Amino acid sequence: MKIIHDGDTIQHYLVKYQLDNLFMQSQPNSVPLQLRIYEPNELILREGEELDGIYFQVAGKTKVSSSVETGKALLLRFCHPLSVFGDIELIQQVVIQSQVEAVEMTTFLFINKRTVETELMTSYTFLHELLKHLSYKLQTCTTASRINLLxxxxxxxxxxxxxxxxxxxxxxxxxxxxxxxxxxxxxxxxxxxxxxxxxxxxxxxxxxxxxxxxxxxxxxxxxxxxxxxxx
Structure with a gap:
Protein backbone atom coordinates (compact mmCIF):
# COMPACT_ATOMS: atom_id res chain seq x y z
CA MET A 1 0.00 0.00 0.00
CA LYS A 2 1.15 3.52 -0.80
CA ILE A 3 -0.16 6.51 1.15
CA ILE A 4 -0.04 9.73 -0.84
CA HIS A 5 -0.83 13.25 0.35
CA ASP A 6 -1.66 15.00 -2.91
CA GLY A 7 -4.24 17.74 -2.48
CA ASP A 8 -4.83 18.25 -6.20
CA THR A 9 -5.52 14.56 -6.88
CA ILE A 10 -7.72 14.28 -3.81
CA GLN A 11 -9.71 17.32 -4.94
CA HIS A 12 -10.01 15.81 -8.44
CA TYR A 13 -11.66 12.66 -7.03
CA LEU A 14 -13.87 14.63 -4.64
CA VAL A 15 -15.26 16.65 -7.53
CA LYS A 16 -15.45 13.70 -9.94
CA TYR A 17 -17.65 11.68 -7.58
CA GLN A 18 -19.38 14.67 -5.98
CA LEU A 19 -17.97 13.88 -2.54
CA ASP A 20 -16.82 17.38 -1.68
CA ASN A 21 -20.23 18.28 -0.24
CA LEU A 22 -19.95 15.44 2.32
CA PHE A 23 -17.57 17.51 4.42
CA MET A 24 -19.22 20.92 4.18
CA GLN A 25 -20.52 20.78 7.77
CA SER A 26 -16.99 20.25 9.12
CA GLN A 27 -14.43 22.98 9.61
CA PRO A 28 -12.37 23.74 6.48
CA ASN A 29 -9.50 21.28 6.04
CA SER A 30 -10.46 19.49 9.28
CA VAL A 31 -11.08 16.16 7.53
CA PRO A 32 -7.70 14.48 6.92
CA LEU A 33 -8.13 12.69 3.59
CA GLN A 34 -5.52 10.25 2.33
CA LEU A 35 -4.98 8.64 -1.05
CA ARG A 36 -4.29 4.93 -0.56
CA ILE A 37 -3.11 2.96 -3.57
CA TYR A 38 -3.03 -0.85 -3.62
CA GLU A 39 -1.29 -3.17 -6.07
CA PRO A 40 -3.08 -6.13 -7.75
CA ASN A 41 -3.76 -9.00 -5.28
CA GLU A 42 -2.95 -6.78 -2.30
CA LEU A 43 -5.28 -7.16 0.67
CA ILE A 44 -7.16 -4.01 1.64
CA LEU A 45 -9.42 -5.24 4.44
CA ARG A 46 -9.07 -8.54 6.32
CA GLU A 47 -12.16 -10.25 7.70
CA GLY A 48 -12.26 -10.30 11.51
CA GLU A 49 -9.84 -7.40 12.08
CA GLU A 50 -10.64 -4.00 13.54
CA LEU A 51 -11.60 -1.33 11.02
CA ASP A 52 -9.24 1.65 10.82
CA GLY A 53 -11.50 3.98 8.81
CA ILE A 54 -13.79 4.34 5.84
CA TYR A 55 -12.68 3.71 2.26
CA PHE A 56 -14.11 5.35 -0.87
CA GLN A 57 -12.98 3.39 -3.94
CA VAL A 58 -12.31 5.98 -6.65
CA ALA A 59 -10.29 3.94 -9.17
CA GLY A 60 -9.59 0.31 -10.03
CA LYS A 61 -11.40 -2.92 -9.22
CA THR A 62 -11.80 -4.91 -6.00
CA LYS A 63 -13.02 -8.36 -5.05
CA VAL A 64 -15.13 -8.92 -1.93
CA SER A 65 -15.32 -12.37 -0.34
CA SER A 66 -16.33 -13.99 2.93
CA SER A 67 -15.03 -17.14 4.60
CA VAL A 68 -17.32 -20.10 5.26
CA GLU A 69 -17.12 -22.95 7.77
CA THR A 70 -15.35 -25.26 5.33
CA GLY A 71 -12.42 -22.85 5.27
CA LYS A 72 -13.10 -21.79 1.71
CA ALA A 73 -13.86 -18.25 0.58
CA LEU A 74 -17.23 -17.35 -0.91
CA LEU A 75 -17.01 -14.68 -3.59
CA LEU A 76 -19.65 -12.00 -2.93
CA ARG A 77 -19.13 -9.36 -5.61
CA PHE A 78 -16.74 -7.25 -7.65
CA CYS A 79 -16.70 -3.51 -6.99
CA HIS A 80 -15.89 -0.52 -9.17
CA PRO A 81 -15.93 3.22 -8.39
CA LEU A 82 -17.70 4.59 -6.58
CA SER A 83 -17.86 1.95 -3.83
CA VAL A 84 -17.63 2.36 -0.07
CA PHE A 85 -16.07 -0.02 2.47
CA GLY A 86 -16.38 0.20 6.23
CA ASP A 87 -19.90 1.62 6.33
CA ILE A 88 -21.49 -1.51 7.84
CA GLU A 89 -18.74 -1.90 10.43
CA LEU A 90 -18.88 1.76 11.48
CA ILE A 91 -22.64 1.80 11.93
CA GLN A 92 -22.91 -1.62 13.60
CA GLN A 93 -19.63 -1.17 15.54
CA VAL A 94 -18.35 -4.60 14.58
CA VAL A 95 -15.12 -6.00 13.17
CA ILE A 96 -14.55 -6.20 9.42
CA GLN A 97 -17.21 -8.49 7.92
CA SER A 98 -15.72 -9.30 4.50
CA GLN A 99 -12.30 -9.55 2.92
CA VAL A 100 -11.51 -6.94 0.26
CA GLU A 101 -8.70 -7.49 -2.24
CA ALA A 102 -7.43 -5.40 -5.14
CA VAL A 103 -7.93 -7.09 -8.51
CA GLU A 104 -5.99 -4.38 -10.31
CA MET A 105 -4.22 -1.24 -9.12
CA THR A 106 -6.89 0.45 -7.00
CA THR A 107 -7.14 3.87 -5.39
CA PHE A 108 -9.12 4.91 -2.32
CA LEU A 109 -9.90 8.11 -0.51
CA PHE A 110 -9.43 7.14 3.14
CA ILE A 111 -10.70 8.82 6.31
CA ASN A 112 -9.57 7.50 9.69
CA LYS A 113 -12.12 6.06 12.09
CA ARG A 114 -11.70 8.71 14.79
CA THR A 115 -12.44 11.54 12.35
CA VAL A 116 -15.52 9.74 11.04
CA GLU A 117 -16.88 9.12 14.55
CA THR A 118 -16.16 12.59 15.98
CA GLU A 119 -16.83 14.85 12.98
CA LEU A 120 -18.87 13.07 10.31
CA MET A 121 -21.38 10.74 11.98
CA THR A 122 -23.55 13.70 12.96
CA SER A 123 -23.60 15.04 9.41
CA TYR A 124 -26.88 14.43 7.56
CA THR A 125 -25.11 14.64 4.18
CA PHE A 126 -22.46 12.10 5.15
CA LEU A 127 -24.99 9.69 6.66
CA HIS A 128 -27.20 10.01 3.59
CA GLU A 129 -24.26 8.94 1.41
CA LEU A 130 -23.62 5.90 3.63
CA LEU A 131 -27.33 5.02 3.52
CA LYS A 132 -27.28 5.12 -0.28
CA HIS A 133 -24.43 2.63 -0.45
CA LEU A 134 -25.87 0.41 2.28
CA SER A 135 -29.24 0.19 0.53
CA TYR A 136 -27.50 -0.69 -2.75
CA LYS A 137 -25.60 -3.53 -1.06
CA LEU A 138 -28.85 -4.80 0.45
CA GLN A 139 -30.55 -4.68 -2.95
CA THR A 140 -27.82 -6.66 -4.71
CA CYS A 141 -27.54 -9.25 -1.94
CA THR A 142 -31.31 -9.74 -1.75
CA THR A 143 -31.69 -10.12 -5.52
CA ALA A 144 -28.78 -12.54 -5.82
CA SER A 145 -30.04 -14.63 -2.90
CA ARG A 146 -33.55 -14.82 -4.36
CA ILE A 147 -32.33 -15.99 -7.75
CA ASN A 148 -29.80 -18.43 -6.30
CA LEU A 149 -32.45 -20.03 -4.09
CA LEU A 150 -35.31 -20.23 -6.59
Whole structure:
Protein backbone atom coordinates (compact mmCIF):
# COMPACT_ATOMS: atom_id res chain seq x y z
CA MET A 1 0.00 0.00 0.00
CA LYS A 2 1.15 3.52 -0.80
CA ILE A 3 -0.16 6.51 1.15
CA ILE A 4 -0.04 9.73 -0.84
CA HIS A 5 -0.83 13.25 0.35
CA ASP A 6 -1.66 15.00 -2.91
CA GLY A 7 -4.24 17.74 -2.48
CA ASP A 8 -4.83 18.25 -6.20
CA THR A 9 -5.52 14.56 -6.88
CA ILE A 10 -7.72 14.28 -3.81
CA GLN A 11 -9.71 17.32 -4.94
CA HIS A 12 -10.01 15.81 -8.44
CA TYR A 13 -11.66 12.66 -7.03
CA LEU A 14 -13.87 14.63 -4.64
CA VAL A 15 -15.26 16.65 -7.53
CA LYS A 16 -15.45 13.70 -9.94
CA TYR A 17 -17.65 11.68 -7.58
CA GLN A 18 -19.38 14.67 -5.98
CA LEU A 19 -17.97 13.88 -2.54
CA ASP A 20 -16.82 17.38 -1.68
CA ASN A 21 -20.23 18.28 -0.24
CA LEU A 22 -19.95 15.44 2.32
CA PHE A 23 -17.57 17.51 4.42
CA MET A 24 -19.22 20.92 4.18
CA GLN A 25 -20.52 20.78 7.77
CA SER A 26 -16.99 20.25 9.12
CA GLN A 27 -14.43 22.98 9.61
CA PRO A 28 -12.37 23.74 6.48
CA ASN A 29 -9.50 21.28 6.04
CA SER A 30 -10.46 19.49 9.28
CA VAL A 31 -11.08 16.16 7.53
CA PRO A 32 -7.70 14.48 6.92
CA LEU A 33 -8.13 12.69 3.59
CA GLN A 34 -5.52 10.25 2.33
CA LEU A 35 -4.98 8.64 -1.05
CA ARG A 36 -4.29 4.93 -0.56
CA ILE A 37 -3.11 2.96 -3.57
CA TYR A 38 -3.03 -0.85 -3.62
CA GLU A 39 -1.29 -3.17 -6.07
CA PRO A 40 -3.08 -6.13 -7.75
CA ASN A 41 -3.76 -9.00 -5.28
CA GLU A 42 -2.95 -6.78 -2.30
CA LEU A 43 -5.28 -7.16 0.67
CA ILE A 44 -7.16 -4.01 1.64
CA LEU A 45 -9.42 -5.24 4.44
CA ARG A 46 -9.07 -8.54 6.32
CA GLU A 47 -12.16 -10.25 7.70
CA GLY A 48 -12.26 -10.30 11.51
CA GLU A 49 -9.84 -7.40 12.08
CA GLU A 50 -10.64 -4.00 13.54
CA LEU A 51 -11.60 -1.33 11.02
CA ASP A 52 -9.24 1.65 10.82
CA GLY A 53 -11.50 3.98 8.81
CA ILE A 54 -13.79 4.34 5.84
CA TYR A 55 -12.68 3.71 2.26
CA PHE A 56 -14.11 5.35 -0.87
CA GLN A 57 -12.98 3.39 -3.94
CA VAL A 58 -12.31 5.98 -6.65
CA ALA A 59 -10.29 3.94 -9.17
CA GLY A 60 -9.59 0.31 -10.03
CA LYS A 61 -11.40 -2.92 -9.22
CA THR A 62 -11.80 -4.91 -6.00
CA LYS A 63 -13.02 -8.36 -5.05
CA VAL A 64 -15.13 -8.92 -1.93
CA SER A 65 -15.32 -12.37 -0.34
CA SER A 66 -16.33 -13.99 2.93
CA SER A 67 -15.03 -17.14 4.60
CA VAL A 68 -17.32 -20.10 5.26
CA GLU A 69 -17.12 -22.95 7.77
CA THR A 70 -15.35 -25.26 5.33
CA GLY A 71 -12.42 -22.85 5.27
CA LYS A 72 -13.10 -21.79 1.71
CA ALA A 73 -13.86 -18.25 0.58
CA LEU A 74 -17.23 -17.35 -0.91
CA LEU A 75 -17.01 -14.68 -3.59
CA LEU A 76 -19.65 -12.00 -2.93
CA ARG A 77 -19.13 -9.36 -5.61
CA PHE A 78 -16.74 -7.25 -7.65
CA CYS A 79 -16.70 -3.51 -6.99
CA HIS A 80 -15.89 -0.52 -9.17
CA PRO A 81 -15.93 3.22 -8.39
CA LEU A 82 -17.70 4.59 -6.58
CA SER A 83 -17.86 1.95 -3.83
CA VAL A 84 -17.63 2.36 -0.07
CA PHE A 85 -16.07 -0.02 2.47
CA GLY A 86 -16.38 0.20 6.23
CA ASP A 87 -19.90 1.62 6.33
CA ILE A 88 -21.49 -1.51 7.84
CA GLU A 89 -18.74 -1.90 10.43
CA LEU A 90 -18.88 1.76 11.48
CA ILE A 91 -22.64 1.80 11.93
CA GLN A 92 -22.91 -1.62 13.60
CA GLN A 93 -19.63 -1.17 15.54
CA VAL A 94 -18.35 -4.60 14.58
CA VAL A 95 -15.12 -6.00 13.17
CA ILE A 96 -14.55 -6.20 9.42
CA GLN A 97 -17.21 -8.49 7.92
CA SER A 98 -15.72 -9.30 4.50
CA GLN A 99 -12.30 -9.55 2.92
CA VAL A 100 -11.51 -6.94 0.26
CA GLU A 101 -8.70 -7.49 -2.24
CA ALA A 102 -7.43 -5.40 -5.14
CA VAL A 103 -7.93 -7.09 -8.51
CA GLU A 104 -5.99 -4.38 -10.31
CA MET A 105 -4.22 -1.24 -9.12
CA THR A 106 -6.89 0.45 -7.00
CA THR A 107 -7.14 3.87 -5.39
CA PHE A 108 -9.12 4.91 -2.32
CA LEU A 109 -9.90 8.11 -0.51
CA PHE A 110 -9.43 7.14 3.14
CA ILE A 111 -10.70 8.82 6.31
CA ASN A 112 -9.57 7.50 9.69
CA LYS A 113 -12.12 6.06 12.09
CA ARG A 114 -11.70 8.71 14.79
CA THR A 115 -12.44 11.54 12.35
CA VAL A 116 -15.52 9.74 11.04
CA GLU A 117 -16.88 9.12 14.55
CA THR A 118 -16.16 12.59 15.98
CA GLU A 119 -16.83 14.85 12.98
CA LEU A 120 -18.87 13.07 10.31
CA MET A 121 -21.38 10.74 11.98
CA THR A 122 -23.55 13.70 12.96
CA SER A 123 -23.60 15.04 9.41
CA TYR A 124 -26.88 14.43 7.56
CA THR A 125 -25.11 14.64 4.18
CA PHE A 126 -22.46 12.10 5.15
CA LEU A 127 -24.99 9.69 6.66
CA HIS A 128 -27.20 10.01 3.59
CA GLU A 129 -24.26 8.94 1.41
CA LEU A 130 -23.62 5.90 3.63
CA LEU A 131 -27.33 5.02 3.52
CA LYS A 132 -27.28 5.12 -0.28
CA HIS A 133 -24.43 2.63 -0.45
CA LEU A 134 -25.87 0.41 2.28
CA SER A 135 -29.24 0.19 0.53
CA TYR A 136 -27.50 -0.69 -2.75
CA LYS A 137 -25.60 -3.53 -1.06
CA LEU A 138 -28.85 -4.80 0.45
CA GLN A 139 -30.55 -4.68 -2.95
CA THR A 140 -27.82 -6.66 -4.71
CA CYS A 141 -27.54 -9.25 -1.94
CA THR A 142 -31.31 -9.74 -1.75
CA THR A 143 -31.69 -10.12 -5.52
CA ALA A 144 -28.78 -12.54 -5.82
CA SER A 145 -30.04 -14.63 -2.90
CA ARG A 146 -33.55 -14.82 -4.36
CA ILE A 147 -32.33 -15.99 -7.75
CA ASN A 148 -29.80 -18.43 -6.30
CA LEU A 149 -32.45 -20.03 -4.09
CA LEU A 150 -35.31 -20.23 -6.59
CA UNK A 151 -33.71 -20.77 -10.00
CA UNK A 152 -31.86 -23.66 -11.63
CA UNK A 153 -28.18 -23.27 -12.54
CA UNK A 154 -29.15 -22.84 -16.21
CA UNK A 155 -31.54 -20.03 -15.29
CA UNK A 156 -28.96 -18.41 -13.01
CA UNK A 157 -26.24 -18.50 -15.64
CA UNK A 158 -28.60 -17.07 -18.27
CA UNK A 159 -29.63 -14.35 -15.83
CA UNK A 160 -25.98 -13.58 -15.09
CA UNK A 161 -25.11 -13.19 -18.78
CA UNK A 162 -28.15 -11.02 -19.44
CA UNK A 163 -27.38 -8.80 -16.44
CA UNK A 164 -23.77 -8.19 -17.48
CA UNK A 165 -25.01 -7.30 -20.97
CA UNK A 166 -27.27 -4.55 -19.59
CA UNK A 167 -24.26 -2.62 -18.22
CA UNK A 168 -26.09 -1.44 -15.14
CA UNK A 169 -24.32 -0.98 -11.80
CA UNK A 170 -25.34 -4.41 -10.53
CA UNK A 171 -24.00 -5.98 -13.73
CA UNK A 172 -20.66 -4.29 -13.13
CA UNK A 173 -20.36 -6.02 -9.78
CA UNK A 174 -21.26 -9.40 -11.23
CA UNK A 175 -19.03 -9.37 -14.31
CA UNK A 176 -16.01 -11.70 -14.27
CA UNK A 177 -14.23 -13.68 -17.00
CA UNK A 178 -13.33 -16.66 -14.79
CA UNK A 179 -15.57 -19.74 -14.63
CA UNK A 180 -14.79 -20.49 -10.97
CA UNK A 181 -15.66 -16.93 -9.98
CA UNK A 182 -18.89 -16.94 -12.00
CA UNK A 183 -19.80 -20.24 -10.31
CA UNK A 184 -19.21 -18.74 -6.87
CA UNK A 185 -21.25 -15.64 -7.69
CA UNK A 186 -24.28 -17.62 -8.89
CA UNK A 187 -24.07 -20.20 -6.11
CA UNK A 188 -22.88 -23.38 -7.84
CA UNK A 189 -19.71 -25.38 -8.48
CA UNK A 190 -17.31 -24.87 -11.42
CA UNK A 191 -17.94 -28.48 -12.51
CA UNK A 192 -21.72 -27.98 -12.64
CA UNK A 193 -21.36 -24.66 -14.43
CA UNK A 194 -19.04 -26.21 -17.01
CA UNK A 195 -21.70 -28.84 -17.74
CA UNK A 196 -24.25 -26.07 -18.31
CA UNK A 197 -21.82 -24.23 -20.60
CA UNK A 198 -21.26 -27.40 -22.66
CA UNK A 199 -25.03 -27.88 -22.95
CA UNK A 200 -25.66 -24.28 -24.06
CA UNK A 201 -22.77 -24.56 -26.48
CA UNK A 202 -24.37 -27.66 -28.04
CA UNK A 203 -27.68 -25.74 -28.28
CA UNK A 204 -25.87 -22.94 -30.16
CA UNK A 205 -26.91 -20.39 -27.54
CA UNK A 206 -23.33 -19.62 -26.57
CA UNK A 207 -19.91 -20.48 -27.97
CA UNK A 208 -16.90 -21.27 -25.80
CA UNK A 209 -13.43 -20.70 -27.23
CA UNK A 210 -10.59 -21.35 -24.81
CA UNK A 211 -11.22 -18.90 -21.94
CA UNK A 212 -13.79 -16.76 -23.75
CA UNK A 213 -17.57 -17.06 -23.96
CA UNK A 214 -19.66 -15.59 -26.79
CA UNK A 215 -23.45 -15.30 -26.69
CA UNK A 216 -24.91 -16.33 -30.06
CA UNK A 217 -28.63 -16.09 -29.31
CA UNK A 218 -29.74 -13.50 -26.74
CA UNK A 219 -33.45 -14.22 -27.33
CA UNK A 220 -33.13 -17.89 -26.40
CA UNK A 221 -30.96 -16.91 -23.45
CA UNK A 222 -33.72 -14.54 -22.31
CA UNK A 223 -36.26 -17.37 -22.58
CA UNK A 224 -33.98 -19.63 -20.57
CA UNK A 225 -33.71 -17.05 -17.76
CA UNK A 226 -37.51 -17.02 -17.30
CA UNK A 227 -37.40 -13.25 -16.89
CA UNK A 228 -35.08 -13.26 -13.87
CA UNK A 229 -32.22 -10.77 -13.71
CA UNK A 230 -29.58 -9.84 -11.16
CA UNK A 231 -30.76 -6.21 -11.05
Missing amino acids: ASVEERFASYLLTTRLKNEFGKEMLTPHISEIASLIGTTPRHLNRVIVKLNEMNIIRKEKKKLYVLDWERLDELSNGMLYD
